[in-house]
Amino acid sequence: MTKFNPKNKDVNYLTYSDTLGPAMEITDEEDATNYLKEYVWFLHEHSPKKEIDELLQIARKNLGYFAGYYDTETRLRVERLFNCEHPVFGKASEGVPSPKEAFEAGFKMGKK
Secondary structure (H helix, E strand, C coil): CCCCCCCCCCHHHCCHHHHHCHHHHCCCHHHHHHHHHHHHHHHHHHCCCCCHHHHHHHHHHHHHHHHCCCCHHHHHHHHHHHCCCECCCECHHHCCCCHHHHHHHHHHHHHC
16 A cells, blocks of 8 residues: 655655655555545644545645646546546546646636
8 A cells, every 4th residue: 555655754844746746656446545545634634623525625636736747647547546636727538738728727827
């Protein structure tokens, strides 16, 4: 099973790559479920006033966003295993933006 924060890094030194990178390698549904539970628990430890459902949404948005930095095959797998999607571009199965479209979407978000 893939362990969340396998190097047991202090939260002050934990990067998105440390927390989300291992999830990009997961190929098994049970492994993904366990990883997501550990990730949500981690978020809960650092945001105890937030409801678990809200933390689950945050975790899924983070996973979907981070998967956007990977190839389409990885993104499709991550979206399926973690039931997530990219918060700006949506599901990869419904289309992947061109570089120009991605730039324009980022520019538009930056203006908000």
